[in-house]
Amino acid sequence: MIGLVERATELHQVMALLEGAREGTGGLLVLEGAAGIGKTTILREAAAIADQEGIAVARATGHPIEATLSFGLVRQLLEPALARVTPRERAALAAGPARAAVALLDGAPAAGTDELELVHAAYRLVAELVGAGGGDPWLVVVDDLHWGDRSSVTFLLYLAQRLVDLPVALLATVRTGEPTEVADLLGRLLVEVGQGGTTLGPLSAQACGQLVRRRFPEAADSFCAECARVTGGNPLLLNELLQAVATSGAATDEPAAERLHEISSVSLQRSTGLRLSGVGVAGRAVAEAVAVLEPGAPLRRVAALAGLPTEDAASAADALVRAGVLASSDPPAFAHPLIQSTVRSAIPDAERGTRHRRAAALAHGDGAGPEQVAAHLIWSTRAGDAWAVGTLRAAADSARSRGAAESACRYLERALEEPPAQAERAHVLAELAEAELLTGRLSALERLDQASRAAVDPETESAVLIRIGDVLFQSGKYDEAAEVFDRALQQQRGGDAELHSRLRVCRLAMETLRPGGKVGPDLVDVPDEQLEGGRFLQAHLALASVMGVTDHEQTRRLARGALADGAMLREQGIGLDLMVSLGCLIWSDLFDECDEEVARGLAVADRQASHLGRANLLFGRAWARYWSGRLEESVDDSLAAIEPWRGGWNGQIHFARFWCAVALVELDRLDEAQAVVDEPDSPGHGADAVGVATIEVARGRVATARGDHRAAREHLVKAVAASASLPFLVNPTVLPWRSEAALAHHAVGEVEEALALAADEVRLARAYGARRPIGVALRAQALVVGGEAGLDLLREAVEALAASPARLEETRARIDLGAALRRAGRRSEAREVLREGLDAATRLGAVRLRDRARAEMTAAGGRPRRAALSGPESLTPSEQRVCELAAAGRSNPQIAAELFLSRRTVEFHLRGAFRKLGIGSRDELAAALRDGS
Numbered sequence: 001m002i003g004l005v006e007r008a009t010e011l012h013q014v015m016a017l018l019e020g021a022r023e024g025t026g027g028l029l030v031l032e033g034a035a036g037i038g039k040t041t042i043l044r045e046a047a048a049i050a051d052q053e054g055i056a057v058a059r060a061t062g063h064p065i066e067a068t069l070s071f072g073l074v075r076q077l078l079e080p081a082l083a084r085v086t087p088r089e090r091a092a093l094a095a096g097p098a099r100a101a102v103a104l105l106d107g108a109p110a111a112g113t114d115e116l117e118l119v120h121a122a123y124r125l126v127a128e129l130v131g132a133g134g135g136d137p138w139l140v141v142v143d144d145l146h147w148g149d150r151s152s153v154t155f156l157l158y159l160a161q162r163l164v165d166l167p168v169a170l171l172a173t174v175r176t177g178e179p180t181e182v183a184d185l186l187g188r189l190l191v192e193v194g195q196g197g198t199t200l201g202p203l204s205a206q207a208c209g210q211l212v213r214r215r216f217p218e219a220a221d222s223f224c225a226e227c228a229r230v231t232g233g234n235p236l237l238l239n240e241l242l243q244a245v246a247t248s249g250a251a252t253d254e255p256a257a258e259r260l261h262e263i264s265s266v267s268l269q270r271s272t273g274l275r276l277s278g279v280g281v282a283g284r285a286v287a288e289a290v291a292v293l294e295p296g297a298p299l300r301r302v303a304a305l306a307g308l309p310t311e312d313a314a315s316a317a318d319a320l321v322r323a324g325v326l327a328s329s330d331p332p333a334f335a336h337p338l339i340q341s342t343v344r345s346a347i348p349d350a351e352r353g354t355r356h357r358r359a360a361a362l363a364h365g366d367g368a369g370p371e372q373v374a375a376h377l378i379w380s381t382r383a384g385d386a387w388a389v390g391t392l393r394a395a396a397d398s399a400r401s402r403g404a405a406e407s408a409c410r411y412l413e414r415a416l417e418e419p420p421a422q423a424e425r426a427h428v429l430a431e432l433a434e435a436e437l438l439t440g441r442l443s444a445l446e447r448l449d450q451a452s453r454a455a456v457d458p459e460t461e462s463a464v465l466i467r468i469g470d471v472l473f474q475s476g477k478y479d480e481a482a483e484v485f486d487r488a489l490q491q492q493r494g495g496d497a498e499l500h501s502r503l504r505v506c507r508l509a510m511e512t513l514r515p516g517g518k519v520g521p522d523l524v525d526v527p528d529e530q531l532e533g534g535r536f537l538q539a540h541l542a543l544a545s546v547m548g549v550t551d552h553e554q555t556r557r558l559a560r561g562a563l564a565d566g567a568m569l570r571e572q573g574i575g576l577d578l579m580v581s582l583g584c585l586i587w588s589d590l591f592d593e594c595d596e597e598v599a600r601g602l603a604v605a606d607r608q609a610s611h612l613g614r615a616n617l618l619f620g621r622a623w624a625r626y627w628s629g630r631l632e633e634s635v636d637d638s639l640a641a642i643e644p645w646r647g648g649w650n651g652q653i654h655f656a657r658f659w660c661a662v663a664l665v666e667l668d669r670l671d672e673a674q675a676v677v678d679e680p681d682s683p684g685h686g687a688d689a690v691g692v693a694t695i696e697v698a699r700g701r702v703a704t705a706r707g708d709h710r711a712a713r714e715h716l717v718k719a720v721a722a723s724a725s726l727p728f729l730v731n732p733t734v735l736p737w738r739s740e741a742a743l744a745h746h747a748v749g750e751v752e753e754a755l756a757l758a759a760d761e762v763r764l765a766r767a768y769g770a771r772r773p774i775g776v777a778l779r780a781q782a783l784v785v786g787g788e789a790g791l792d793l794l795r796e797a798v799e800a801l802a803a804s805p806a807r808l809e810e811t812r813a814r815i816d817l818g819a820a821l822r823r824a825g826r827r828s829e830a831r832e833v834l835r836e837g838l839d840a841a842t843r844l845g846a847v848r849l850r851d852r853a854r855a856e857m858t859a860a861g862g863r864p865r866r867a868a869l870s871g872p873e874s875l876t877p878s879e880q881r882v883c884e885l886a887a888a889g890r891s892n893p894q895i896a897a898e899l900f901l902s903r904r905t906v907e908f909h910l911r912g913a914f915r916k917l918g919i920g921s922r923d924e925l926a927a928a929l930r931d932g933s
Contacts, residue, residue, distance in 0.1 A: 006207040007042060010198055014046045017169040018055060021137035026163030030145075030190060031173045033200035035338050036236025039173035042200075043141050046171055050139040055169075056081070058140045062147030063295045067181060068411065069375050070115075070404030071104060073152030074122050077140060079105050081129050098125035104402065107369065117613075118402050119155045126159065127166060131893065137167040144337055145172045146180040151404040153185040160189060181406070202233025211235075212252075215242050219252040226257040236338060243324075272342045275323040282308055282316040287325055290332045291344035292355045294363075294375060299330045301362050305355065353381035360391070370394035374411050382417055389420045393428065400435055408435035426454035430464050437467075462488055466503065482507065538562035539577040542584040546734065547727045552588040552770040559584035560593075566600050574601050574613035582620045587733040589770045591624040591805045615641040619652055622659045627772060629808035629844035632878040634663040636899065654691035658735075661698040665705045666808070668847040673702050693722035693729055697740050705848065709747035716741040720757075732761045733773040739780035746784045754784045772809060775801035779813045782820075791820055808849075811840040815853045822860040831862040838864055845876050872929055874916045882909040883917075887925040 004011070013029055020027045031039045050057045060076035082090065082105055094102045100121035130138055142148070142156065160170055174186060176199070203211070208231070209224035216223075231237040241260075250256055276284045285306040293302060303313035317329035325343075327335040334340035347355070360376035374395035377388050392415035399407040412432035420428050429451035436444035448468040455461040465488035469481045485507040489500070542558035545551075562568055562581045569578060578601065585594040598621045605614040619641035625634040638660035642653060657676050664673035677699045700715035716737070723729040723737045732738060738761035746754035758781040765777040775797045782793030794817040801810035818834035821827075838853035857864040875883065885895045892906045899906075914920065917928040 004038070004041060004045060005210055006203050007038060007200075010042050010200065011045065013198060014042065014049070014171065017171060018046075018050060018053070018137070018139065021055065021139065021167045021169040024135070024137075024167045026166045026168040026170065028160045028163060028170045028189075029172075029198065031171070031198050031200060032176050033173075034177065034234065035175055035341075036234045036336070037200045037202065038235045039175075039200060040143055040336065041235070043143050043171060043173055046139065047141055054136070056136065056138045058138060060142045060148075060152075061295065062142070062144035064147050065292075065294050065375055065379065067147050067149055068378055068399075068407045069149055069294075069371050070151040070399045070402055070407045071118065071122075071155070072149045073142060073145075074101075074155050075105060077142070078122065078125060078129075082125070085129070093125065093128055096124075096128065097121065098128050101125040115151055115154065115402060115404055119151070119158045122155050123159055123162060126168065127893070130166060130168065135167060137169065140168060140170045142170075142172040144175065146174050146178050146182065146186065148182060149404070150182055150185065150406045151402070153182045153189070157185055157189050203228070203235060203238070204233065205229075208233055208238060211238060212242065215246070216252040220254040220257060222254045222257040223252045223260065226260045230260060236336060272325065272339055273346075275325050276343075279316060279319040279323055279325075282306070282312055283319050283323075283325075286313050286316040286332065287320055287343050288347055289355075290326070290334065291340050291347070292352065293359055294372065295333065296331050298366075299332060301359075301366065302332055304362055305359055350381065353379065356380040357383070360388075364391070370398050371407070371411075374414070378410065378414050382419075384418055386421065386424075389415045389418050389424065389428070392418070393431065396431060396435060405435045405439045409439060409441075422454075423456055426451045426456065426460050426464065429454060430460075430467060433467060458491065462491060465491070535562045535564070535568045535572065536577045539568075539581045539584070543580050546584060546587050546731050546768075549731045549764055549767050552733070552768050555584050555588045556590060559588065559590075563597055566597070569597070569600055569604060574605060574616060579616055579620060582617075583623075586620070586623050586627075587731070587770070589772050589804050589806070591628055594624050595621065615643070616652070619656045619659075622656065622663075626659050626663050627806045627808055629811065629840075629846060630877060631663045631666050631808070631845055632876055633881075635660055635667070636878065636905075638663065654694045658694045658698040662701050665701055666846045666848055668705075668851070670702060670705055673698075673705075677702055689722045689726055690728055693719045693726065693737060694735060696722065697735060697737050700740055700744055704744065704747070709744065713744040713748050713750075716744040730764065731768055731773075732765050732777055733768055733770055736761065736773065736776050736780075738764075739777055742780050742784050751784070758784045771800045771804035772806040775799075775804060775806065775813060776809055779809070779816060783816065788824075791817070791824065794820055807840065808844060808846060811837055811844060811846060811849055814840065815849055815856065818853070818860070819856045822856060827860045830860045831857060834860060834862065835864075871917065872931070875913055876909075879909045879913040879916075882906055883913045883925055883929060886910060886922050887929055 010031065017027050017029050031042060033039050047057050047059065058077040058081055060073040062073065066072045078101070082093070082102065085093070090102070093099070098121050100118050102121075102125065104118055104122070126138070126140075130136070140159075145153065145156070148156075156170065156172070159166075159168070163170060172189075180186065205225055205228040208228035209219075209221070212219050212224045212227050227238060227241060231241055245252065250259070276287060279287075285308060286302060289302045289305040290297070293305060299314060299317065300310050302317070303310045306313055306316075308316070314329065317326060317332050320326040320332075321329050324335055325339060327333050334343075344352070356376045356378075357380040360373050360380060363373045363376060370391050374392050377392055380388075392411045396408040396411040396415070399405070399411065409432060412428055412435060415428050416425075416432070419425070429447050433444040433447035433451060436447060445468065448464055451464045452461055452468065455464060465484055469484040469488065485503060489503050489507065538558050539562040542555050542562060545555040545558060559581045562577065563585075568581065572578065578597075582594055582597055585591075585597070598617045601617045602614060605617060618637040622634045622637035622641065625631075625637060638656050641656045642660065657679065661673040661676040664670070664676065677695060696715045696719035700712040700719065703709070703712035703715060719737050720741050723735070729735055729737065738757040742754040742757040742761070745751075745757065758777070761777040762774075762781050765773040778793050778797035778800060782790040782797060784790075785793060794813060797813045798810065798817055801813050804810070814833060815837035818830045818837055821830035821833060834853050834857045838850060838857060841850035841853050854864045872880075881899060882895055885899070886892075892910075895906045910922075913925075917925075919925065919928050
């Protein structure tokens with residue numbers, strides 16, 4: 001290959017990338033360009049520089065045959081690095097946060113592991129491997145990323161977004177104009193990470209002339225100029241042209257330039273053909289076999305596909321290396337992807353399909369996994385082979401178990417093309433629909449309809465109906481979903497009792513989110529004997545108790561029965577039933593019990609390296625921590641949940657954004673809160689009615705904090721419109737939207753609307769009976785009513801909230817009571833109440849409430865104590881947590897992992913704490929914290 005010329009800019013960018021990694025801050029560089037333009041050469045040069053400087057290099061190359069093989073590039077990148085660690089280090093990795101990735105590389109990921117969990121685990125594995133190497137920098141190089149599988153490209157995007165915390169340089173190449181299944185992810189890699197790609201252009205005529213004269217020193221100027229013209233400045237094509245000139249013995253003088261167009265007609269295909277002609281029949285057979293097989297296929301499999309003894313194949317491979325067709329002979333690998341494409345495209349389509357069929361059989365015979373075999377079946381001829389259908393279904397199951405739903409879809413689509421036997425067709429369609437549902441494709445509904453018609457037995461049809469209802473439900477088509485579930489229930493009368501119960505739960509869950517939905521006794525009433533062991537049913541009946549505004553004691557009883565002190569977690573893991581039960585604990589004011597269950601769940605999530613499981617649990621805990629007044633912790637938990645849900649669909653994300661925003665408001669971080677509520681939804685995944693209601697309440701809260709009461713009123717009007725007909729939001733314990741709307745209307749003088757909304761919320765809160773929602777509703781009614789009646793209501797609100805664990809709302813109501821007493825002229829009484837409120841707000845770190853209490857105290861003639869500006873008392877709760885862990889000897893990465901924060905956030909908290917404590921190092925932390933106790 002011709003050496004590098006006119007690539008100084010790109011090499012400078014590479015050097016800057018490596019320098020950043022050496023300094024501990026990673027970066028990303030993507031080289032784009034046409035085939036043969038020199039991307040791979042720069043990649044190799046970067047790897048060589050890294051090797052010389054002692055920087056660890058992880059390499060991977062995309063390949064069209066492996067484009068469906070989930071986590072294929074990840075395996076290429078991380079398997080060699082993992083193989084280099086000691087057995088003891090490997091055991092530690094297999095027991096830590098990266099365990100799911102280690103299991104993936106061992107070929108045995110945990111069943112049901114989500115793709116994002118594996119992506120996060122692979123990221124953690126990189127971090128752990130970097131740490132095991134003493135924090136020395138890494139260079140990750142990925143050639144032909146456009147041919148990468150979706151799971152791996154998702155991982156690289158995830159890694160790229162976190163490079164600031166790792167000494168890892170990421171360098172990738174992408175061929176422009178090449179059709180790719182990962183174009184959306186590549187776009188995000190270039191744009192969302194904030195990095196532009198570097199596009200390699202053609203070489204100038206001067207550079208082409210320089211390269212020509214390296215090969216032919218006496219070449220005429222006109223000959224050099226014509227070489228540049230006919231190759232368009234493409235280095236690979238120029239190299240091939242010069243090879244053709246050398247092979248043909250043509251002259252390089254000025255007259256030869258006029259004939260160069262004849263020589264240039266020897267295209268890359270002709271040039272490769274000429275090279276192959278010199279290695280005989282065996283050489284061509286080996287080259288074609290390598291072009292069909294997957295990268296890294298062993299020589300014996302190449303020999304078998306080529307129909308040659310292994311010894312003859314080895315000799316032919318060596319000859320191909322000498323001819324410049326292959327770069328290595330064992331395992332055989334092409335010198336350039338373009339040469340491989342040329343050899344592959346020269347094989348007739350039908351013959352190529354037959355060879356892939358044989359390659360699949362050879363891979364299967366070698367004990368390759370179903371996905372490795374399916375990678376060939378994707379390209380093979382169709383034959384109605386039951387073995388092929390079974391292998392493709394197994395590959396889809398393998399891919400789906402790792403969350404690689406796109407790969408699963410491709411395998412199952414190919415299985416339908418085979419085609420499967422009639423009795424198997426309904427199952428393949430149902431499996432494809434399930435995979436499509438995971439990718440967010442609404443075509444899943446059509447697939448399920450086809451599966452329903454293809455079902456040959458009632459059991460299959462019932463299972464398909466449940467899936468159809470689920471797709472409709474998740475698509476927001478609640479009425480259609482209700483009809484499907486009703487049809488399935490009708491069909492199941494007298495059938496399987498467990499299936500019948502699950503269908504009723506599906507129907508019940510759908511009704512809670514359906515505008516105008518009804519939670520009737522036919523769905524809720526269940527004999528006590530059916531509750532035994534039916535944890536999922538108890539969980540959803542607890543939810544029905546909340547939705548139906550039944551006495552909160554019933555909600556508590558059902559939720560506790562479902563959870564059974566960790567039994568549900570042990571039996572079912574971190575799933576929907578657990579989250580529903582945790583919500584019911586929170587909605588019935590059992591915050592401490594929720595904390596205990598979340599702690600148990602986080603231990604499980606950590607053992608399983610379940611990133612999404614952890615996110616779900618932290619999201620649930622964020623509610624309780626907000627109401628408890630643990631505001632910074634609520635923000636941290638919410639952000640930890642939001643991050644993995646971005647870019648995909650999770651109906652909870654709007655609630656997570658709500659808790660994050662309202663906690664930020666209380667911390668007086670209004671710009672951050674505004675950014676959270678204004679964050680756009682993922683493309684194609686807009687908010688449903690519950691999401692709209694939730695986020696509009698949050699927007700109203702932010703607008704109120706900014707003093708824009710007109711805007712707050714508009715947001716709350718939208719929230720009321722979205723909430724009014726939703727069973728899920730009838731009970732104010734879930735979301736006190738009526739209180740928020742009442743205060744918004746009152747602020748702009750719309751008193752009648754405010755009074756009606758406030759009274760309605762008090763009625764519903766009293767019916768449910770939990771102290772927190774009663775206190776919240778009474779406070780809002782008190783502020784709307786005003787006068788002596790308002791004072792009485794505020795006293796009742798404080799009393800109710802003091803009997804609950806809702807410290808933030810108690811503090812808010814207490815300060816409102818003090819302010820109302822001041823306005824009524826009872827200054828001495830007001831000062832006492834406000835002093836209690838100020839102390840509570842200061843302890844909670846509730847900045848806005850603290851500042852308001854201080855202002856009211858001053859107005860009431862009091863002299864509020866100044867807030868501590870230094871020493872341990874000045875630390876925020878988050879700074880306190882980080883300092884305690886640091887004082888106990890935890891490193892920043894360990895603290896980040898334990899508290900689910902980024903390393904930069906940990907560093908930010910430590911810097912702030914050091915300043916307040918007047919210290920300069922971690923060694924002084926323990927003493928500084930003790931001195932303040």
